[in-house]
Amino acid sequence: MRPFRYHRPADVAEAVAVLGAEPQAAYLAGGTNLVDLMKLGVQRPDVLVDVNRLPLDTVQELPDGGLRIGATVRNSDLAAHPVVRRDYPVLARALLAAASGQLRNLATTGGNLLQRTRCVYFQDTGKACNKRDPGSGCAALHGQNRDLAVLDWSEQCVATHPSDLAVALAALDAVVEVHDTDGARDVPLAALHRSPGTQPERETTLARGALITAVRLPALPAARRSAYLKVRDRASFAFAAGSVAAVLDLDGEVVRDVRLAYGAVAHRPWRAYRAEEELRGRPFSPELAAAAADAELAEARPLRHNGFKLPLTRAITVRVLTELAARAAS
């Protein structure tokens, strides 16, 4: 690991100022991803700015019924929060499906959104990777790419975003509060992560040195009937082979509203707007859910080893929506 200086800022403004002044600085939150990548030599900051003691660790209920989640709220605390469990079960379920108890006690809300891909070529400094080393090539494109993207990838990068939390937040239309040297602003979660394109080293739309300070959830009464379904290679403590976050609001049998987002298919959490369009206003059936998933995946381009993700994503779409519809009927 490269030697680094350590800085504990007094407030958000100081944290942002230090990052602005130090080109190789990085924020340290839970550290579950960053410290590992530093050991691997993938990330090589020369200053760590520790944001863990900034007052960003509370969950507040908003007057309009929404929720404001501080950026350093730990994954375990958020999953156990009574309002999350009652009003946004999809969020609690996504958090509980991720990592392990020990990691959830460290990992933060903001850090989770900014975690790096688990593409093994990115994590191996001996391999070509445009994300880690721009211009070096992509060893994954024609390598072992079973775990990688089927949608929206480029010749430069086929990585997926590994977060479960981000998939649930995409379905919930969350808004990310960000501070940078220009001040505070809101970024819709759907606009936070980028497609890889020709610059896979740029993973978000945030300016360098921007700090996520909170995530806001809008009030969404329909989210009381929501679910997260994750499929993985073993029963627990593994990244998704496929995942879906779903909110379903039925009027009788007719889909009044639906929110769908997929994990493990693209460089960013994948909000399935096209599938939602297919479902909205129609009487729900498993066949309709399958057709909606097919519409969403029509432009998918599976790689050599990951064609299974298409039928898998279709199947979990049908299963999660059918279960939510059955709950509505009972």
Add this chain to the structure above:
Amino acid sequence: MQGGPETEITTDERHSSRVAFDVNDAPREMTLDNRTTLLDALREHLGLIGAKKGCDHGQCGSCTVLLDGRRVKSCLVLAVTLDGRSVITVEGLAGPDELSPLQAAFIAQDAFQCGYCTPGQLCSARGMLDEVDRGWPSAVTDDLGAPPDLTDAEIRERMAGNLCRCAAYPHIVAAVRETAATR
């Protein structure tokens, strides 16, 4: 001390920090290279070799300790971040000549073979039982609104962050179940 590629020697004093935190209820203070993980601080600087270095990447759980009462993987925590905080290791789960009920249950249930993962299993189970007492749900909890019922499936899911390559899992589950039942 520092694993992985590119372990550079540094003499720049800005790369080290004075840090003070409690370990097993005793105040400890030391100057550490900022790169030092909590696991290395415990093992290499404080002589507490109960927490084990298995994978050193947060995947195996053998380095699990309690940080301010919560279970964490000490290989992913930088010691420099810990000023004023409190760490309990396997050495601090009971007095020097005592066994905690959990440790006694591990012996009674034959919950280990080689023992390498056991300190991590014990600290993890200790933290996990407190999480259950606080009513935290898990991925296999059916009703997010009800207090969790600590079934074997719940124990297995909640202990998924601790690997045992001897595969003593059935006995570990039994030891945790026994401890939970007699509390």
